[in-house]
Each structure stands twice: as C-alpha cells, then as structure tokens.
Amino acid sequence: MYTGRIAHIPLGQMGLMTDLPPGDVPRGALIKANNVSYETGLITKAPGSFRYNTQVLPSPIIAVHDWWPDIVTQRLIAACENGSIYRDIGDRLFTSATAITTGLMNLTAKSMFVEGGNETAGADKKLFFFSSTNQVQVLTGDESSFQAIDNPATDWTTPNYPTCGLIHQNRLWAFMKQRAYASDTGNHENFTSNILTQNIFPGEGGNIIGAFVFKGRLFTFKEGGFVYFLEDSDADSDNWYWRKLASNFGLASPHAVIQALNDMIAVNESGSPISYNATESLGEIESADLLRFLQIENYIRNSSSTVGLEFLHSIYYEAKKQAFFTGRTSYRTTNNMLLHFDFNKETPRAAIWTKDQANCLALRKDVNKVQRPIYGAADGYVYLMDREDRLVGGSAYTGEFKIGHQDFRFLDETVAHKNKIFDYLAVEFVPCGTWDLSVDVFIDGKFIETISYAMDVRDDGLDTFTLGSGGSSGITTPAGGDGDPLGREEAQTIQKPLHGSGRRISFHCRQSGSNQNFAIASLTIGFRLSAEQATRV
Amino acid sequence: MAQFRTTADILDLALINAGEVTNGNSPYESQTLNYLNRVHYTLVSGGTIPIGKDLTVEIDEIWSWSKAKSPLILELQPAYETGTVTLTQGSEAGVFSSAPTSSLVGWHIKIEGRDEWFKIASHTASATAFELDAAYPDSSGSGLSFIAAKLDYDLIPDYIIVNDGNNKIEFQETAGTTLTGTLTNGTYTPSDLISHVATVMNSTGGTPVYTGSYSTTTRKFTIASDRGGGAVFVLVGTGSNAGFSIHKTLGFDDENTTNAASVTSTYVLGGISRLIEPFRIHKGAGLDYQAYGTDAESFHRNYPFCSVIERCPDRFCVLKESGDGTITVRFNAYPKDKTRVEVEYVPVPRDLKDNSSSIPLIPRKHVDILEDAATFYIMLNKSDDRAQVYANLMQGKLQAMKSQHRGSLQKTGNYFGRTIARRENMGPVKRLRYGERN
Numbered sequence: 001m002y003t004g005r006i007a008h009i010p011l012g013q014m015g016l017m018t019d020l021p022p023g024d025v026p027r028g029a030l031i032k033a034n035n036v037s038y039e040t041g042l043i044t045k046a047p048g049s050f051r052y053n054t055q056v057l058p059s060p061i062i063a064v065h066d067w068w069p070d071i072v073t074q075r076l077i078a079a080c081e082n083g084s085i086y087r088d089i090g091d092r093l094f095t096s097a098t099a100i101t102t103g104l105m106n107l108t109a110k111s112m113f114v115e116g117g118n119e120t121a122g123a124d125k126k127l128f129f130f131s132s133t134n135q136v137q138v139l140t141g142d143e144s145s146f147q148a149i150d151n152p153a154t155d156w157t158t159p160n161y162p163t164c165g166l167i168h169q170n171r172l173w174a175f176m177k178q179r180a181y182a183s184d185t186g187n188h189e190n191f192t193s194n195i196l197t198q199n200i201f202p203g204e205g206g207n208i209i210g211a212f213v214f215k216g217r218l219f220t221f222k223e224g225g226f227v228y229f230l231e232d233s234d235a236d237s238d239n240w241y242w243r244k245l246a247s248n249f250g251l252a253s254p255h256a257v258i259q260a261l262n263d264m265i266a267v268n269e270s271g272s273p274i275s276y277n278a279t280e281s282l283g284e285i286e287s288a289d290l291l292r293f294l295q296i297e298n299y300i301r302n303s304s305s306t307v308g309l310e311f312l313h314s315i316y317y318e319a320k321k322q323a324f325f326t327g328r329t330s331y332r333t334t335n336n337m338l339l340h341f342d343f344n345k346e347t348p349r350a351a352i353w354t355k356d357q358a359n360c361l362a363l364r365k366d367v368n369k370v371q372r373p374i375y376g377a378a379d380g381y382v383y384l385m386d387r388e389d390r391l392v393g394g395s396a397y398t399g400e401f402k403i404g405h406q407d408f409r410f411l412d413e414t415v416a417h418k419n420k421i422f423d424y425l426a427v428e429f430v431p432c433g434t435w436d437l438s439v440d441v442f443i444d445g446k447f448i449e450t451i452s453y454a455m456d457v458r459d460d461g462l463d464t465f466t467l468g469s470g471g472s473s474g475i476t477t478p479a480g481g482d483g484d485p486l487g488r489e490e491a492q493t494i495q496k497p498l499h500g501s502g503r504r505i506s507f508h509c510r511q512s513g514s515n516q517n518f519a520i521a522s523l524t525i526g527f528r529l530s531a532e533q534a535t536r537v
Numbered sequence: 538m539a540q541f542r543t544t545a546d547i548l549d550l551a552l553i554n555a556g557e558v559t560n561g562n563s564p565y566e567s568q569t570l571n572y573l574n575r576v577h578y579t580l581v582s583g584g585t586i587p588i589g590k591d592l593t594v595e596i597d598e599i600w601s602w603s604k605a606k607s608p609l610i611l612e613l614q615p616a617y618e619t620g621t622v623t624l625t626q627g628s629e630a631g632v633f634s635s636a637p638t639s640s641l642v643g644w645h646i647k648i649e650g651r652d653e654w655f656k657i658a659s660h661t662a663s664a665t666a667f668e669l670d671a672a673y674p675d676s677s678g679s680g681l682s683f684i685a686a687k688l689d690y691d692l693i694p695d696y697i698i699v700n701d702g703n704n705k706i707e708f709q710e711t712a713g714t715t716l717t718g719t720l721t722n723g724t725y726t727p728s729d730l731i732s733h734v735a736t737v738m739n740s741t742g743g744t745p746v747y748t749g750s751y752s753t754t755t756r757k758f759t760i761a762s763d764r765g766g767g768a769v770f771v772l773v774g775t776g777s778n779a780g781f782s783i784h785k786t787l788g789f790d791d792e793n794t795t796n797a798a799s800v801t802s803t804y805v806l807g808g809i810s811r812l813i814e815p816f817r818i819h820k821g822a823g824l825d826y827q828a829y830g831t832d833a834e835s836f837h838r839n840y841p842f843c844s845v846i847e848r849c850p851d852r853f854c855v856l857k858e859s860g861d862g863t864i865t866v867r868f869n870a871y872p873k874d875k876t877r878v879e880v881e882y883v884p885v886p887r888d889l890k891d892n893s894s895s896i897p898l899i900p901r902k903h904v905d906i907l908e909d910a911a912t913f914y915i916m917l918n919k920s921d922d923r924a925q926v927y928a929n930l931m932q933g934k935l936q937a938m939k940s941q942h943r944g945s946l947q948k949t950g951n952y953f954g955r956t957i958a959r960r961e962n963m964g965p966v967k968r969l970r971y972g973e974r975n
Binding site (some may be wrong): 419421422423446447448449497498499500501502528530531533 | 552553556557558560562563564918919920921922
C-alpha cells in the first residue's frame with residue numbers, strides 16, 4: 001500500500017495562467033498551452049486545419065468571406081495582397097486562380113467584406129469590400145466581378161476612401177477619417193442622397209479604426225483609445241448623435257472586435273482584449289482586460305509582437321464558444337499564431353495556437369449550415385479549421401501544455417517548502433489512438449526526464465463487432481460489451497514511476513506526431529515527503 | 538547496463554534504486570560517483586562505512602584482489618665511508634674528502650668515536666660539500682672518519698615492469714580518432730619508461746612531437762605535445778585497449794584528458810594505500826628473511842641510533858605517510874651490500890569514473906555492495922524512508938563478503954578440516970605477523 005501523499009491535478013478546467021508567483025499558480029492552471037483545446041472539458045490537441053483550395057492563390061490572402069448570394073448558393077471570396085479578388089464556386093479551384101477583380105491598390109489585412117443589399121424586396125444581396133486605398137467595391141448577387149459602388153460620397157476620392165463599414169439601421173455605414181457615412185436605406189450603394197453624414201467628435205483622437213454593432217447599438221473606435229456610440233433611439237435619424245463612451249479603450253484594427261456570448265470583446269491598441277460587458281458592470285478598465293483578468297498579460301506581451309496589431313483579425317466561433325485573435329510572435333513580419341479563448345466555462349480559458357498562420361479570419365457555413373472558422377494565409381491557401389484530423393495542410397504539429405511548478409501547498413501549507421521524493425505520475429486520459437504522449441518532467445525548474453504514455457485503449461478489450469454491420473448507414477455497431485467498440489469513451493489511467501526529488505515539479509506534456517491526438521483528464525502525482533535539504537544545483 | 542560491471546553501470550543502478558534518472562539530469566549523479574568512490578576506497582584500503590546513525594561497518598580485510606600485481610622493489614644501500622669529513626662546531630656545513638657519486642641527502646652520518654648520528658640535509662651528487670640538518674655540536678675536526686648510512690627510504694618503485702597487461706598507449710591527434718602505440722615489454726626506471734612512452738607516441742603519431750618527463754619531486758609523469766600541424770593532444774583512458782594501457786601505471790585516470798599541450802598524471806607513482814606483509818629480504822635477515830614492521834615509538838625505543846650497525850635489517854617503522862600514498866620507512870640497520878627488498882602493498886585505488894572503462898577492483902560477485910551503498914547514501918541524502926533497507930542490505934553483503942574471504946583463506950589452508958588440539962602442534966610456532974612485536 002502506498003504510504004506517500006497523492007496529489008490530483010484535474011486538467012481542462014483552467015487555461016493559461018502565467019502571471020503569478022510559481023507557488024500561487026492554481027492547481028490545474030497551465031503555464032504553457034500551445035495548440036491545445038479545452039472544449040471537451042479535457043485538454044486535447046487542438047483540431048486540425050484543412051487546406052481548402054487545391055489551386056493556390058498567387059498572393060497572400062488578406063481577407064476571406066463566405067458569400068451566400070442567395071440561400072442555396074455558396075461562394076468563397078478571397079482578396080489578396082496583389083490587389084486581386086478571387087471567387088470560388090465550390091470546386092476548390094478559385095476558377096484556376098483567376099481573379100474576378102484586379103488592380104486594387106495596396107490591399108492589407110485591414111480590408112474587409114461587408115454584406116448588404118436586399119434593400120427592397122427582390123433586390124440582390126451585395127457584398128461590399130472596404131480597403132481604405134480603393135473605392136468601395138461591390139459584388140452584386142452571384143455576379144463574377146466586383147465594381148466600384150454606383151454613388152460614393154463625393155469626398156471619397158484618391159487617396160481617401162472608407163476604411164470599414166457595416167450594416168446598421170438598414171443603412172450601410174462607412175467610416176473614413178473621423179466621419180461616419182450612412183447610405184440610403186433603399187440603396188446601399190447610394191451615399192449621395194437620403195444619407196447621413198456625421199463627424200464623430202472631430203478633432204479628438206485620430207481616425208476611426210473600426211465600428212461594431214453590439215446589442216443594437218453602433219460603436220465606433222478612434223485612434224487614441226476613444227470609443228463612441230450612436231444615440232439612435234429617436235425615430236428621426238436627423239436626431240441621431242454620437243456620444244462618447246470612453247477615452248482609453250481603443251481598437252487595434254477594424255477586425256479586432258467580436259461579440260462573444262453576451263459580451264463585446266475588442267482588442268485595444270496595445271493588444272489587450274477588452275470585455276465591454278465587464279467594463280460596463282464593473283466600471284473599471286482594469287477588470288475588463290481579459291489578459292489581465294486571466295493573469296496572462298505579461299506572458300502574452302512577452303511572447304507576441306505588437307507590430308502586426310493593426311492587421312489583427314478576430315472571430316467568435318459560436319458552435320464551440322471559442323474566440324480567435326490573430327497575432328505574431330516576436331520579430332515576425334507575418335501572423336503566425338492565434339490567441340484562443342474558450343468560453344464554455346464561466347471563466348474563459350486561454351491558449352495559444354501556433355499551428356495556424358492566419359492572415360485573416362472568417363466564418364463559413366459547413367454542409368449543415370453551422371458556421372465554422374476559416375482563415376486565409378500568406379501561402380495563398382484558405383484553411384478550414386476545427387477538423388478532426390490533427391494536421392494543418394497535411395502537416396503534423398505539436399500540441400503541448402505545461403502545468404505550473406507545483407509545490408503542493410494546496411494539499412497542505414507545510415509541505416510547500418519540504419523536499420519531496422517523487423514516486424509516480426498517473427495520467428488519466430481518454431484513448432485516442434496507438435501513439436504516445438510525451439511528458440517532460442521538470443523538478444525545481446530543471447528538466448529531468450521524458451516519460452511516454454501510450455494513448456491507446458487499455459480497457460477490458462474491444463467489444464465484438466462486425467464491420468459494416470450497420471448496413472447502408474455504414475456505421476459499425478457493437479454486438480455486446482459496453483457498447484463502445486473501440487473503448488474510446490472509457491477513461492484510462494497509466495501510472496509510471498517518476499525519478500528525482502525536489503520542492504516543485506512541473507510536467508510538460510506534448511505530442512508532435514502526424515495526425516495524433518490526446519485527451520488528458522488529469523495528472524496524479526505520488527510523492528513522499530523528504531526534509532528541508534538545501535537545493536542541489 | 539547489461540554487464541553490471543563498469544562504474545557507469547553501477548552508478549546508473551544506484552540512481553534507479555534511489556528514484557533518480559540516469560540521463561545525466563539527476564542532481565545526485567556526481568554525488569553518487571563520490572559515494573561509490575568513498576565506499577570503494579574504504580573497501581580497498583580499509584576503514585569504516587557508516588550505515589546509519591551511530592552505526593558503522595569496519596573494513597580491515599586484506600583482499601587478494603586489492604593487492605598490487607607485483608611487489609614494490611626497494612634497493613637498500615650499503616654505507617658510504619670513503620675518505621674523511623671536516624666538520625666545524627656550531628656550523629651545519631661539512632666537507633667530504635672524497636665526493637660521493639650520488640646524493641646523500643636523507644642519509645645519516647656518524648663520526649667515528651662519537652655516538653650521535655646526524656642527518657644530511659643537503660648534498661649534491663659528486664660534490665664534497667654537504668650540510669647537516671642542524672649545527673654540528675661537537676668539537677671541530679678534519680680528517681674525521683665517518684660512516685654514512687641510508688636508513689630512511691621512500692617506498693617508491695625503482696623499476697616499473699611493462700608487459701602485455703600494460704603495454705599500450707592510446708592518444709588522439711585528431712579529435713575522435715584514437716591512435717594506439719605498443720610499448721616494448723621490459724623493466725624500466727620511471728624516467729626511462731616515460732621516455733620510451735614518448736618515443737612510441739612519436740613513432741605512432743603524425744606531425745606532433747611528444748616528450749615525456751618524470752618528476753622525482755612530485756613523483757608524477759608528464760607527457761607534452763607540441764601539437765604540430767594543428768593537432769590536438771588527448772591521452773585516451775577509455776579506448777578499446779584501456780584494460781592493457783600504460784596510462785594506469787603512469788597514474789592517469791580512466792578517462793580521456795582534455796585537449797592540452799601537456800598532461801600530468803593524477804596519482805603519484807607507487808602510491809600505497811596500505812602495507813600488508815612484512816618486507817621480504819632474501820638474505821641474512823634473521824630466521825624468517827623478513828623485516829617486520831613496528832610502531833615508530835617502539836622502534837625508536839628498541840633500536841636507537843646508537844645501536845644501528847651494519848647488518849641486514851629485520852625491523853622497520855613507518856616514519857610518515859602522506860595523503861597521496863607516499864610512505865617513508867626507517868630500517869634498524871644498513872646492509873653491507875646493496876640488498877633487494879620486496880614490499881607487498883595495496884596500491885592507492887584509482888578514482889572510479891562514470892564511464893564504461895572504469896571498472897571497480899571489487900570482484901563482480903561482490904560489486905552490488907557498491908550499488909547498495911551508493912543507493913543508501915543517496916536515499917539518506919534525500920531523507921528517503923527506504924534508506925535503512927539498503928543499509929541493511931549493504932551491511933549483510935559486507936558481512937558475507939568478509940566471511941567468504943576468511944572462509945576462502947581457511948579452506949585453502951593447511952589445517953582446513955583438521956582438529957588441532959594444541960597450538961604447539963601447529964608447526965613453526967614463532968611466526969610474527971606484520972604489526973606484532975617480538
């Protein structure tokens with residue numbers, strides 16, 4: 001019978017939490033979380049990304065949009081850095097990479113697609129394209145080319161064009177410098193008559209960076225941290241006016257704001273996602289900063305670059321209650337990481353995904369009309385995210401996480417400063433396949449060893465089943481046992497000896513194999529108390 | 538680790554037993570090697586091994602496996618009494634009328650007609666001048682007859698035997714490429730041996746030029762390379778011929794040296810861990826042809842200088858013993874002619890190294906004692922509650938090792954299986970053992 005102490009560390013309940021003294025990192029919090037997901041309540045390897053187009057586009061993709069000109073027709077529109085826009089009709093070829101529009105100047109990831117049209121019964125849907133360096137473009141219905149809108153505002157001339165837009169109060173709103181333009185309600189291409197044109201606190205701050213509609217209210221964000229909202233409760237639009245909300249929030253880029261659950265999250269100019277719901281309720285900016293709230297601010301700042309913030313993209317993946325923000329690590333000139341938040345628990349759980357190099361993010365409906373995340377990359381491919389295969393574009397990636405350096409004070413304060421003789425590590429997991437999870441062991445910060453844990457089935461054996469017994473459904477049905485033919489719903493525990501002693505221990509779990517996954521439920525450490533010996537270095 | 542023979546194997550096993558990794562990342566790895574060396578040294582040389590609070594195991598066995606392969610050979614020198622000396626009262630300086638051909642430093646000198654012996658503190662070979670270790674207290678005189686005798690000897694081998702067991706020299710001139718030279722078997726003085734080693738290296742290697750030297754002061758060997766042509770110089774102690782290499786004889790460890798222009802041996806030549814038998818003198822040394830050791834106080838009481846005469850010595854005492862295994866002994870007489878003395882001893886054991894070329898002296902059947910001991914010490918260090926288990930294991934195995942050793946001696950003895958009723962029936966009765974008094 002084991003006479004030592006046993007410490008159980010459930011995983012998947014907390015995400016990254018790094019900005020704490022090592023001993024204060026809560027049990028189950030992670031100090032490294034790369035390419036992992038928490039959606040199942042366990043820590044799993046982040047799902048893969050499938051390369052959509054078989055015909056590569058000739059230039060980095062800076063904006064991508066799932067375009068439905070009608071309820072049955074799905075198109076994929078991608079704008080590239082070379083000034084061209086491409087349309088895919090579902091054959092994954094983008095018409096052999098033939099552009100439907102060319103000659104747009106200086107496109108960057110700030111560019112955006114905005115859906116509009118359908119102003120009147122029978123009118124086509126329209127897809128507008130804002131780029132700040134070109135006249136606003138429009139794709140009408142399922143036409144095969146973009147055109148400049150028919151009636152732009154008179155002051156939209158070279159080199160000044162709207163930077164972003166959105167639909168609000170039946171109008172297409174466009175924003176340029178410190179001014180808001182709202183189209184005719186009957187024609188979203190008409191910015192010359194029956195329109196609204198309003199300066200938003202002119203002279204204050206810089207240009208308008210972006211706008212967003214949250215809970216029916218239109219917010220605009222200006223350089224310098226200024227946030228305004230449109231007071232449009234009056235039925236007469238002539239009485240609408242802008243009110244200032246704050247002067248120290250700001251927005252990093254036109255794509256840096258999302259609605260997540262009942263919250264608006266906007267990444268500010270310093271790269272912090274700000275929860276506006278929290279801001280409103282708590283009244284304090286500090287409390288609204290998600291990075292600070294999750295205590296990962298320093299970690300994110302130190303591991304990412306602010307250089308690409310003006311091109312940041314974000315999306316909220318409602319089906320999985322997840323948010324993604326693009327980013328880049330230090331010294332990179334293109335995006336190479338995603339900041340991932342999982343909102344399935346009361347407290348968001350954060351991770352970094354370096355497997356995806358997303359230039360721009362978007363949502364695309366799958367065959368079941370569920371919106372799934374996609375992204376366009378610098379390599380000219382559009383990637384469909386959240387794939388079961390653990391591959392990105394056919395290549396393997398590393399999923400890894402590391403728990404805090406535990407001194408087990410959560411068991412008993414008196415054990416924190418004692419040396420411990422570590423006896424075993426038990427990994428509880430849900431079997432995923434015949435491959436291993438590698439666990440690097442760190443004692444008092446020093447790497448000690450790597451232990452492998454097989455992630456395959458180790459239950460009472462496979463149930464008997466007959467391949468294809470489900471008939472035309474193609475589903476294989478078990479003939480007996482626990483009804484789980486592959487035993488995948490059975491949690492397994494593998495216990496292996498640990499070596500070494502010290503005050504603190506941490507585990508870095510990782511897996512890099514092609515199409516390999518893991519689903520870790522908990523770690524359990526068995527140790528015996530030693531004494532207060534000096535640290536051996 | 539399958540062989541369980543080398544230090545690296547034993548060290549890894551101890552680490553595993555103690556719950557440590559063997560990949561070099563354990564903070565106890567270097568300490569474990571220290572533990573192994575501590576126990577290994579004690580087993581070889583005698584001493585105590587702590588196995589718990591206020592509990593030790595005493596080791597004082599003369600293991601056959603720990604003895605030197607061949608005895609150390611000393612040459613006792615006859616007295617020098619050619620010519621006369623001149624000495625001045627109150628002065629330490631003196632003059633030989635006839636210059637001795639070799640240095641008489643450390644010799645004792647007695648003036649005819651006087652009782653005292655003086656020690657010669659300085660003298661150079663072939664010189665007439667010398668100095669005593671203090672001012673001459675008696676009346677000045679010249680043309681004084683004298684006797685100079687060498688009574689004190691450092692136990693240093695005058696000769697080194699090279700045979701098939703130690704006639705290889707391995708070294709590198711290109712990193713990673715080991716060259717092997719073969720020495721000519723024979724008997725060498727230390728200086729001749731190191732010169733021969735350098736000659737073999739020069740003929741085996743390429744561009745670099747090697748020289749060798751032996752210091753009679755430090756009793757260590759040095760091999761130097763000019764590292765010509767951009768060569769490196771690494772003396773290899775872990776090569777395929779490590780078991781037959783001269784590097785151990787020269788006093789180098791069982792490891793490769795780092796690239797350097799010269800390397801100097803770690804251990805002194807002929808370092809002695811302990812003397813284990815009376816000295817053997819095969820002529821005129823009383824009944825047993827042996828010189829027996831005794832403690833210094835008894836020796837000086839029983840054999841004062843005034844009684845020192847010319848005859849084959851039959852007693853000696855250890856005057857001093859240094860940390861590196863250098864022992865100086867004093868005899869109770871000096872021989873008429875050069876006399877060969879054979880000294881059986883246990884050499885200072887080489888430090889065990891964490892590699893597969895380092896092999897403990899302990900026979901394989903007992904080598905797990907090292908594993909258990911190192912495990913115990915690590916666990917003790919870690920306050921591991923299993924430490925006492927290994928202490929008990931070690932204690933039991935040590936006891937078994939001692940019993941087996943003594944049993945082997947008995948079972949191979951003349952009287953094994955016989956009942957001896959009276960001691961006087963056991964043959965020659967009066968047989969002194971080393972350390973006993975007559």
